[in-house]
Amino acid sequence: MLGKRFNRVALGSVAGVMLMAAAACGGGGGGTTAGQEPTGGTSGEASKGALKVGLAFDIGGRGDKSFNDSAYAGLEKAKTELGAEIKEMSPSTDGSNRGDLLRQLADAGYNPIIGVGFAYAEDIKKAAEEYPEVQFAVVDSASNAPNVTGLLFAEEQGSYLAGVAAATKAESGHVGFVGGVENDLIKKFEAGFVAGVKSVKSDAKIDVTYLTPDGDFSGFKAPDKGKVAAEKMYQSGADVIYHASGDSGLGVFQAAAAAKKKAIGVDSDQRQTVKETDLQSVIMTSMLKRVDVGVFEFIKAFQGGAKGGTNVTYDLKVDGVGLATTGGEIDDIKDKLDAAKKDIVDGKITVPAKP
């Protein structure tokens, strides 16, 4: 009986084996034709003629109406203004193929290649060593190889302005902060926000909640958790909540709409990008992180012959961060915000990057 069973397994999987064999043939067949062409090092030379830019999103990638879409906007700008040929890729849901996406772009002759998100740091470092002739950039992480440019943002400066706006608008003197994942990046948002609030009302009450601990990135994709956290803050008297939690921000906006209070968006102008019209009106302003500027400027600099190995920080001075004015809800406090911005740019205020 066991023998019979074994037969069944073996034969039952013949279809699978055939598929595998076909895969091997497909790979081999391609190899014979490609083998006649020189490989590797020439791609750098070829790119001088045509600018081919590859971009790899992080998990949750395109369509997040925020961080990733902002990066894509920069890529599209490079297409229209610099005539670049562009290609964007998203990883599998477990993120296990980030490195392979980078290699695939490099093999297909894309140069430069941009990884969106700090999760790319490790894989970009390895890919940069494997493809020394290709220039890489990583958003939100420091340069870690001679051909890698780190595109960083002074989130704490933009968050400071968000804090000023929140404290000025919150009549109760009670505001909140919802962070997606409790890591150093999101703590930068918190630190700047708290400093901004305190600069207006030193005795303001600030609720701080993180949705998931460091290392568990589900906090960026959990609107239900964001909603619960925000509901709690609004119920205990908060007037304005600033979120830095990716997709989870949708839950914060829903809670704000239910409580008829205000929220501050993050990364992109969320009053414009959020689809639900009833949620748009609760978004007082958004802390803009101009990933599009960073991506576009990097591509432009690459075209101009710039090489990697350094970090570029986009701060208030170059408008790499700032506040969105859609809806006109912060127009009345524009002077106050401009003054705070000027103080930061002039160095009169140093915004802390750690809470």
Next chain:
Amino acid sequence: MPAGLNRALLTVAGAIVAVILAIAICSVAIVAAGGGPLDALAAFFDFGATERAQSNGVAALIDRAIPLFIAGLAVAIGFRMNLFNIGVEGQYRIAAICAAYVGSTFTAPGWIQISVIIIVAALVGGFYALVPAVMKVTRGVNEVIATIMLNYIAINLASYLVRGPFSGQKEGDLTTTTPPLPESAMFPDLNFVFDWFGMVRPTRAGGLWGFLLVAIVLGVVVWLVLERTRFGFNVKASGLNGPAALASGVAPKTMVIAAMVMSGAVAGLIGLPEILGDRGAYNSNFTAGLGFLGIAVALLGRNKPAGIAIAALLFAFLDRAQGALQEAHVPASVVTIIQGVIVLLVVIANEITKRLALRLEERRAAQQLARNTPVEVTA
């Protein structure tokens, strides 16, 4: 044996129908997503234009299949005795971080270093699976519920450990990681295999992971234990008919504990190919979710090591195409749809062929009976 042949033919027919149906259903999904089914099909076999890209693609495929295979094995050991170890996910995450940490605390010659890491991983995984096993035999707690709950504990414990007690020097201070493993802990790669086939060696980080050898040995050992030992027979007997096994002297409680611990010990190794082959630490890029994928792989592979190997390769083959599909303007998420559809259809096909085969067998037996014993009944 005509009966066996019939059955085998039916099974093959069932598998072919299942794959054709899967392709048809997925084509509809691809069209709905705005892509071309033929482009998608071509993308699965497109390993890139250069020799280097092809080698990297093949290495990526096999590297993906290794942990999937081990995960499938871990789940299958439980399944063989009707134990649903849904806790493979938690077991491998907690085992991986403990093994990565222990491995980083000392330096020894390669084979000792790697052996210690493997043993620690198996011990931790086995121990973590012991918890639901003990709960089941002493208090009758359903192992499905217990392991699901223990998954949450393991996942959060692992993310606490990597930030706290087991945390190492961070790079770029946004990611989390355990201290790096010494060079001697890295499993040598198998890139030389590519020379045999006249291909260039892959440049992919870690190349073709040497842990493949461990996985193959593990597959053989699991097969031997389940099919060729008294223990394996007891496991299957308890799974097929618990009361009957008990009546013939198999202690069910011991079997539950033994099978769960064995399943957990194998699960503990799932994360090691990646850690010892490429990453050199347990960090925030560590691949999660392999334990759940292992359930699908085990189902598809019918809980037999050979079948699981084929199922793991099929899943890895589909996963590898994620980049190529996007190149062909097909959303990469169709891969997940295809995987789900194939698993469902194969399970359905198995059931149908089993019933058909049973009916054929009954008919044949009835005919034989009618022919051989004509008169004695009336006597």
